[in-house]
Amino acid sequence: MLFDYLPLLVFLVMVAALGVGLTFGIPLLGPRHPSTAKGLPYECGIVPAETARRRFSVTFYLTAMLFIVFDVEAIFLYPWAVLVRSTLHIFGLVEMTIFIALLAVALLYVWRKGALEWD
Amino acid sequence: MSPAATSVLLAVVVTVVKGLLVIIVLLTGFAYLTLIERKVSARIQLRYGPNRVGPFGLIQPAADAVKLLFKEKVAPEGRDRFLYLLAPALAACAALFAFSAIPVNQTICIAGTHGAGPLSARCPGGYPLHWDVANINVGLLFILAITSLGVYSIFLAGWASNSKYSLLGGLRSAAQLISYEMAVSFALIGPVLLAGSLNLETVVNQQHSLWFVFLQPMGFLLYFTGALAETNRLPFDLPEAESELVAGYHTEYSGMRFGLLQMAEFVNVITVCSIATVMFLGGWMGPFFFLPNWLGPLWFGAKVGLLIFVMMWVRWTFPRLRYDRLMQFGWKVLLPLGMANVLLTSVFVALH
Numbered sequence: 001m002l003f004d005y006l007p008l009l010v011f012l013v014m015v016a017a018l019g020v021g022l023t024f025g026i027p028l029l030g031p032r033h034p035s036t037a038k039g040l041p042y043e044c045g046i047v048p049a050e051t052a053r054r055r056f057s058v059t060f061y062l063t064a065m066l067f068i069v070f071d072v073e074a075i076f077l078y079p080w081a082v083l084v085r086s087t088l089h090i091f092g093l094v095e096m097t098i099f100i101a102l103l104a105v106a107l108l109y110v111w112r113k114g115a116l117e118w119d
Numbered sequence: 120m121s122p123a124a125t126s127v128l129l130a131v132v133v134t135v136v137k138g139l140l141v142i143i144v145l146l147t148g149f150a151y152l153t154l155i156e157r158k159v160s161a162r163i164q165l166r167y168g169p170n171r172v173g174p175f176g177l178i179q180p181a182a183d184a185v186k187l188l189f190k191e192k193v194a195p196e197g198r199d200r201f202l203y204l205l206a207p208a209l210a211a212c213a214a215l216f217a218f219s220a221i222p223v224n225q226t227i228c229i230a231g232t233h234g235a236g237p238l239s240a241r242c243p244g245g246y247p248l249h250w251d252v253a254n255i256n257v258g259l260l261f262i263l264a265i266t267s268l269g270v271y272s273i274f275l276a277g278w279a280s281n282s283k284y285s286l287l288g289g290l291r292s293a294a295q296l297i298s299y300e301m302a303v304s305f306a307l308i309g310p311v312l313l314a315g316s317l318n319l320e321t322v323v324n325q326q327h328s329l330w331f332v333f334l335q336p337m338g339f340l341l342y343f344t345g346a347l348a349e350t351n352r353l354p355f356d357l358p359e360a361e362s363e364l365v366a367g368y369h370t371e372y373s374g375m376r377f378g379l380l381q382m383a384e385f386v387n388v389i390t391v392c393s394i395a396t397v398m399f400l401g402g403w404m405g406p407f408f409f410l411p412n413w414l415g416p417l418w419f420g421a422k423v424g425l426l427i428f429v430m431m432w433v434r435w436t437f438p439r440l441r442y443d444r445l446m447q448f449g450w451k452v453l454l455p456l457g458m459a460n461v462l463l464t465s466v467f468v469a470l471h
Contacts, residue, residue: 006127007134007253008261011219012212014138019212019379023204026375027192041195041282042370051197052283060294063446067297070454074304077461078260078317081308084468085315093469100458107454116450118443 062115073103129246137252141218149385150180152427159431190374195281198371202279207376210272210383214390217265219252221393222320224403224415226250250403250416251319258319259311262394263304266349269387270296276380277368288367291357291442298449299348299355302341305457309338309464310398323402330401337460339399341453343426346391348449351384352430354437357445392426393419400426 041048077096084092110116154169154176161168169176194203229246255261270293277289311317313334314325325331332339348355364370369380396402400422403415440448 003126003130004255005253006130007137008219008255010131010134011138011141011252012216014135014142015212015215016208018142018215019208022211022375022379023208026188030189030191030374032191038193039196041197041280041285042365043283048283052281052286054283054286056286056290060290063294063298066450067301070301071297071304074301074308075260077305077308078311081311081461081465082315082317084312084465089469093465096465097462100462104455104458107450111451116447118446 057118059118066110066115069106070103073099133248134252138219141252142215145215145218145386145389146382148389149382150184152385152388153183153381154179155427156431159428160435163432163435184378187375187378192376193373195371197281199279199281202275204376206272206276206279207372207379207383209275210269211379211386213265213268213272214383214386217262217390218386218393220255220258220261220319221390221397222249222251222254222323222402223393223419224250225324226254226320249320254318254320256316256318259307259317259322259394259398262390263300263307266387266390267296267300269383270300272380272383273368276372280368280371282371284365284370285368288364288370291364292351292368295348295355295357295445295449298446299345299453302449302453302457303345303349305454305461306338306341306345307394307398308457308461309335312461312464312468319397319402323397323404326401327404330399330404332399335399335460335464337456338464339395341457341460342395342399343429345449345453346395347430347433348445350387350391350430352388353434354439355445356439357442388427388430389423392423392430395426396422 041052043049076099080088080092080096084096088095157179158168158176169179172178172182227248227250229248251258273296274289274293277285277287277292280286310322310331313331314322316322316325322331347353369377372380396419402422403419405414405418
């Protein structure tokens with residue numbers, strides 16, 4: 001069982017070696033002529049006015065929180081989806097209909113509250 | 120050597136060979152996709168596209184690679200040094216790693232007889248050669264989990280660069296990717312319901328009489344739309360909308376680090392099209408069941424190529440969405456449709 005996952009580990013090591021090697025190794029090949037102007041973050045050619053670490057719209061936080069609710073729902077659906085055909089049949093259908101209905105109500109609530117609006 | 124150690128050693132050797140093949144194929148695919156993308160774009164706009172380096176510009180990817188290799192690396196002041204370097208490495212690793220559970224052909228039994236039953240016991244007395252790096256029973260969940268790691272790399276790249284364009288691109292991208300990921304997750308539940316398995320090879324084998332795209336047309340459309348957004352393709356390429364954000368999250372990356380981010384994008388395109396092929400278009404199966412087995416990977420490649428072409432075609436057909444419309448489309452259209460699709464499919468499956 002666990003043996004099936006051994007190839008994943010081996011492949012992960014290969015991929016990680018490639019990614020880290022390309023990130024750190026290859027840039028050593030190029031020339032290096034650093035200068036103050038070159039090091040400035042790009043801002044249409046002018047000297048950056050202030051730091052980029054600023055506050056951003058609260059809607060991004062809302063999106064992230066809603067994502068957790070609905071994505072966890074989607075993940076719950078997967079084990080159920082595997083078993084409907086073979087074992088759960090009508091019982092699973094009824095249970096999951098109730099579950100999805102509850103989340104549909106949640107989505108409707110969020111929608112009506114205006115959490116999905118961007119302005 | 121004990122039998123257990125022998126089988127572990129064999130598995131490692133086979134995985135290294137298969138892994139190298141996958142990496143080579145994906146990287147070559149990435150290199151030529153950049154060329155094909157430019158060629159297709161050019162043809163759609165009645166231009167020639169790159170045609171100077173080699174016949175039909177076929178050596179152009181090599182020239183681009185050499186240029187990327189020997190570019191000076193320019194890194195912005197005030198960056199978060201660790202995260203700035205982590206982002207491209209993570210992007211490339213996640214993109215390549217996600218491909219490991221995708222089968223491109225039927226398992227071939229070497230020196231044994233094909234059997235039925237659970238995966239481990241399907242090849243008594245022989246060595247089952249799986250045509251993916253790891254044949255695991257949670258394949259689809261694994262792929263979804265790894266591809267979502269790409270969100271981290273994009274957001275970290277945007278945040279670590281200390282540039283306002285990068286930050287905005289990263290923020291937009293993170294919000295967009297997680298929103299459309301739900302649409303994708305819901306859309307993929309349809310085929311899972313029909314197949315009753317998360318193992319991708321089983322899913323393909325369940326489609327031997329009828330591809331799931333005919334049973335799940337809405338699921339396929341939902342998935343394809345979500346996939347366009349997941350890979351930052353037009354009309355959903357707000358994270359790097361060049362008219363407003365310069366280059367979005369990779370504005371401050373140069374040389375090979377930029378190349379890695381670009382590579383991750385194109386490899387993700389290949390991956391999402393492969394998932395669509397496996398889940399909806401019958402994977403390696405041709406339209407006729409009597410075709411020889413070795414044609415499988417070719418059919419697989421043809422279907423993936425067709426989907427990628429459609430993605431490029433879409434790029435020059437639809438204008439870019441406004442950001443609020445984009446998010447609302449994901450939440451108010453794709454998500455409810457995905458839920459309805461899951462419910463309808465489960466009624467069909469449970470009553471069947």
